[in-house]
Amino acid sequence: MTASDTICARFQCAFPGFDLNVDLTLPGNGITALFGHSGCGKTTLLRCMAGLQSAKGTMTVLGEPWQTDEIFRPVHKRALAYVFQDTHLFPHLNVRKNLEFGYRRIPASERQIGFDDAVRWLGLESHLARMPAGLSGGERQRVAIARALLTSPRLLLMDEPLSALDRPSKLDILPYLERLRDALAIPIIYVSHSTPEVARLADHIVMMEEGRVVAQGPLRETLAGTDNPLRLEDNAGVLLEGRIIDLDEQWHLALFRFDGGQLWLHRDDRVKRGDQVRVQVLARDISVALTENPGQSIQNLVPATVDQVDPDVAPGISLVRLLAGPTPLLSRLTTRAVAQLGLAPGMQVWMQIKSVALVE
Secondary structure (H helix, E strand, O other), X not given: OOHHHEEEEEEEEEEOOEEEEEEEEEEOOOXXXXXXXXXXXXXXXXXXXXXXXXXXXXXXXXXXXXXXXXXXXXXXXXXXXXXXXXXXXXXXXXXXXXXXXXXXXXOHHHOOOOHHHHHHHOOOHHHOOOOHHHOOHHHHHXXXXXXXXXXXXXXXXXXXXXXXXXXXXXXXXHHHHHHHHHHOOOOEEEEEOOHHXXXXXXXXXXXXXXXXXXXXXXXXXXXXXXXXXXXXXXOOEEEEEEEEEEEEOOOOEEEEEEOOEEEEEEOOOOOOOOOEEEEEEEHHHEEEXXXXXXXXXXXXXXXXXXXXXXXXXXXXXXXXXXXXXXXXXXXXXXXXXXXXXXXXXXXXXXXXXXXXXXXX
């Protein structure tokens, strides 16, 4: 990657009991998730990027310097849009006028996103005459995102935009965020502490802890590493991308094919044959056998090669990295089971996958 297609952020700042110290080079497209527990520094880093937080360092966006040792471009002169947890819509203006507020800030010759495009991407066609007070939480957030896009930013910053929403509202808005990821050339930096959100939306991930970056890289590869900090979480696992190739009406199942095998998953009524989807396979849901054993309740049996065996943080637990073709998966096993099976890199085994979840 060159400077013209990356985002470079290097910041240092100190607070009582907390220091931020990061040095990042991020892709200039797709969604990069800043991920970690509350208080790890995600929002502070985002505010530094926006110029809202004073910090020593540098910030360059697609080759354009926003902050160096010599210059500091104030937030109103940075071509960015910032979406907060609170939508901050104007309560006295209807949806159309809220959107036009962002749109009219930009000279016509500099507009990169059309009004009708933003309305269509966020599914707001039937809401333009409505007032904010009459919208659901998810609808208000969609209006806030559309208004941000209509400023034609070079960088879109989103600070936990779904954290204040209930589960139905989150499920309502996530498809629209996926649509933006796939349709926009604008890079998005997305702060979250929600593993399901990150799994569904992100292309790249930056994991933070106590103001430091502890891991970063493309989402799938980073999640599949045995040294990944997410292995500390009960929902550690990997993401697989593939296609729905069959639907079983009798047993309400869907057959998912990925680069390395295929898996049955509980059918979601939203998916159709041919859909491209992401699924999550948790390390705790994969057991390992030396031979294929179809005479059992576990339906997903996939041949694999042991790639790596490492101790997990808990005593007596190991994390095993397996390859199904080129695709890495993780299995969390007792160290006793690893020893009894004699698991070692290069061994041919069978993965017994108990549960596969469509990322929603």
